[in-house]
Amino acid sequence: MTAEALAEIERDCPACGSAGHRPVPEYSQGPWRMAACTSCGFTYLKNVPDYSRLVSEFAWEKTWAEEAKRRKSERSAFRAVDAATSFRWKFRRDAGARYLKVFGAGRVLDIGCGRGDSLPAPLIPYGIELSAGLQAESDPKFRERGGYVLLGPAIEKLGDFEEGFFDGVLMSSILEHDMNPRGLLTAVRRVLKDGGKLYLKLPNFGVSNRHVRGPKWCGFRYPDHVNYFTVPDLERMAKDCGYAFTQLNRFAPFSDNMHVLLTKP
Ligand SMILES: [Zn+2]
Incomplete structure (x- = not known):
């Protein structure tokens, strides 16, 4: 599995539904873009990974953990999710x-x-x-x-x-x-x-x-x-x-x- 398999979803403000936003580059990282809603002020990630697709198509917790080990030096989504699972x-x-x-x-x-x-x-x-x-x-x-x-x-x-x-x-x-x-x-x-x-x-x-x-x-x-x-x-x-x-x-x-x-x- 490659990083390309991680489909993305572009979303509007999850708090009020407004599409109006301004970018927040100081809190963005790599491909992940932070935004602040110009209607309600909520701060959110504009583009998010489509986990539902991964969950249905892969035994992801194992695949991603292995992937994370291989990609240790790289800032990848796999690594982030591995960390997210282990802290829980x-x-x-x-x-x-x-x-x-x-x-x-x-x-x-x-x-x-x-x-x-x-x-x-x-x-x-x-x-x-x-x-x-x-x-x-x-x-x-x-x-x-x-x-x-x-x-x-x-x-x-x-x-x-x-x-x-x-x-x-x-x-x-x-x-x-x-x-x-x-x-x-x-x-x-x-x-x-x-x-x-x-x-x-x-x-x-x-x-x-x-x-x-x-x-x-x-x-x-x-x-x-x-x-x-x-x-x-x-x-x-x-x-x-x-x-x-x-x-x-x-x-x-x-x-x-x-x-x-x-x-x-
Ligand atoms: Zn909003």
Whole structure:
């Protein structure tokens, strides 16, 4: 497989749908072009890789990992995705305690569940995972606890669950990757019961550190981070999609990541 197999999609603003934009060359890298929406101000990657095609046509997580090893010296999409997958594997114990506190009990869906180590008992864990290898690993663990893991893209697989099925949904380091964040938030809302909670963790483009570090800020990953939300950007989109918005980390202006709770009223 060659880099040419990585088809690209050119998109309009994923926040407001406007085509109007100005280039942001200081935050662009190689073939990947950053843009700022002239209607709503949202910052996003203008051209994004078409992952759906790759997922359907290749056993990509293996192919890409091998490809990444071969292309170590090269800045390639394969390498970026390999890195994106491996960082999700890291389990943080205090995150588990936090999720338990937020969700309490019931059925919780972990989108991009990886190895399936994020949701502690007594939560009943469900997952959606894009990597066949990780789905094979997490599915038996979740089945032992009453849930299961579906393999495939998030928006598509959310359609397999009935409306109002979940007490909670976890999206940790997901929303910044999805080329259709608004569609994803809407699809998640459908599967939440009334009062259900969506816990979001994602890079905070509004952080003061980004102004200090500039293009070296840790939130930039090309091309796998395609949406660059500030807290107000996310609040606007969440409310448009029918959620109540609560910011969980109080020091967001100084935090590279934001933790946010969206509630279906
Ligand atoms: Zn916009």
